[in-house]
Amino acid sequence: MDQIKILISSYNKLFNWLQKTSFKGFDPYDALNSNCKFYTKNRNFRLIITYINKFSPINFRKILKIKKSIDKQAISLIIRSLIILDYRKRVNINKYINYLINKSENKIYGYFCWNGHNYWIQTRNEYQSPKMPGIIGTESCAQTLFDYHKIYPDEKTKSVLFSVRDFFLNFLYCEYKNQCFFRYKPSSSKNEFIYNASIIAAMYILRINNYFNLDYGTSEAKKAVTSVLKQQKKNGSWYYSINLDTNKEKKQIDFHQGFILDSILEYLKYYPNEYIQKSYLLGLHFYKNNQFNEYGLSYFRFPRKNPIDIHNQAQGIITFSRGRKISDENLDFAQKIAIWTIKNMQDTDGFFYYQKYQFINNKIPYIRWAQAWMLYALSILISELNKK
Numbered sequence: 001m002d003q004i005k006i007l008i009s010s011y012n013k014l015f016n017w018l019q020k021t022s023f024k025g026f027d028p029y030d031a032l033n034s035n036c037k038f039y040t041k042n043r044n045f046r047l048i049i050t051y052i053n054k055f056s057p058i059n060f061r062k063i064l065k066i067k068k069s070i071d072k073q074a075i076s077l078i079i080r081s082l083i084i085l086d087y088r089k090r091v092n093i094n095k096y097i098n099y100l101i102n103k104s105e106n107k108i109y110g111y112f113c114w115n116g117h118n119y120w121i122q123t124r125n126e127y128q129s130p131k132m133p134g135i136i137g138t139e140s141c142a143q144t145l146f147d148y149h150k151i152y153p154d155e156k157t158k159s160v161l162f163s164v165r166d167f168f169l170n171f172l173y174c175e176y177k178n179q180c181f182f183r184y185k186p187s188s189s190k191n192e193f194i195y196n197a198s199i200i201a202a203m204y205i206l207r208i209n210n211y212f213n214l215d216y217g218t219s220e221a222k223k224a225v226t227s228v229l230k231q232q233k234k235n236g237s238w239y240y241s242i243n244l245d246t247n248k249e250k251k252q253i254d255f256h257q258g259f260i261l262d263s264i265l266e267y268l269k270y271y272p273n274e275y276i277q278k279s280y281l282l283g284l285h286f287y288k289n290n291q292f293n294e295y296g297l298s299y300f301r302f303p304r305k306n307p308i309d310i311h312n313q314a315q316g317i318i319t320f321s322r323g324r325k326i327s328d329e330n331l332d333f334a335q336k337i338a339i340w341t342i343k344n345m346q347d348t349d350g351f352f353y354y355q356k357y358q359f360i361n362n363k364i365p366y367i368r369w370a371q372a373w374m375l376y377a378l379s380i381l382i383s384e385l386n387k388k
């Protein structure tokens with residue numbers, strides 16, 4: 001079987017598995033999506049149970065009565081992948097487009113915006129409400145609506161797209177300590193500059209403005225892109241974030257590198273620039289040669305190699321597939337990542353494993369982190385190969 005047939009077969013197996021689940025499932029961070037109140041009332045219990053569920057290869061969710069649910073970001077990625085491969089007739093897309101619109105937090109914030117999840121999340125630093133929108137969840141849902149609008153244009157969806165742009169600009173845009181950026185969410189401090197989130201918000205604004213020939217927010221978005229470019233290290237990498245009061249960076253290098261590179265590549269489509277292209281090429285070189293091995297295996301967080309995480313694999317497929325615009329060698333590498341992932345991390349039932357260690361696999365079939373991202377990644381790769 002040649003590679004394109006392997007990829008299409010893998011996609012169909014995954015999609016069939018997702019259909020059987022009605023697109024409902026578990027998430028690495030869903031420990032508090034439970035009717036059990038004995039551990040949800042105490043901060044330390046919440047944190048412990050969240051991390052146990054996130055890292056354990058044994059799924060305790062049935063015991064803890066954690067419910068399967070529809071994840072808004074997962075649905076947005078799934079629907080987007082069906083649009084890319086013209087699988088629209090296999091699912092009632094209008095149903096899920098309306099679902100996303102109805103699940104927005106616009107009644108609270110006055111603009112369309114989303115939290116990607118529908119449950120509380122306890123982290124070391126905060127107790128996150130499912131009503132608190134963020135850039136990643138908002139942009140993911142809005143991008144799906146944008147892809148839908150390009151096929152089925154209507155004024156309702158168009159107004160939602162503009163509302164999201166205005167949410168980013170009026171709620172999240174910030175100029176602080178000589179930096180221009182978008183805060184991750186309305187509750188984020190003005191000193192917290194998260195690189196990948198900021199450039200994703202900026203590119204959403206530029207994408208919408210370029211498509212509809214508008215200008216509102218273009219200047220702010222361009223300045224935000226420039227601020228991210230300035231944070232690139234000499235070796236081509238970006239860390240995760242910086243505290244602008246202390247200048248202390250969070251030195252985390254993983255799939256977020258791909259988020260930034262995809263954004264820069266799109267920026268170059270609208271505004272060709274030799275300096276920015278050099279930044280992209282340097283970043284892509286680092287991504288390929290330091291975050292993956294020659295067989296298409298991603299490293300967990302550079303320089304830490306294990307475990308092999310499905311989200312890293314999926315993002316590699318996406319970024320190198322899109323990098324075909326620069327060189328066909330990137331598309332070849334995307335295929336290499338995909339084939340390795342299919343052979344080593346896809347179950348015979350069709351779903352993908354969460355993480356792979358040297359001697360054990362975490363096979364819990366997380367709906368967003370694994371399945372939705374891999375469906376989206378495979379759709380992009382197959383689409384690019386079909387253009388050959």
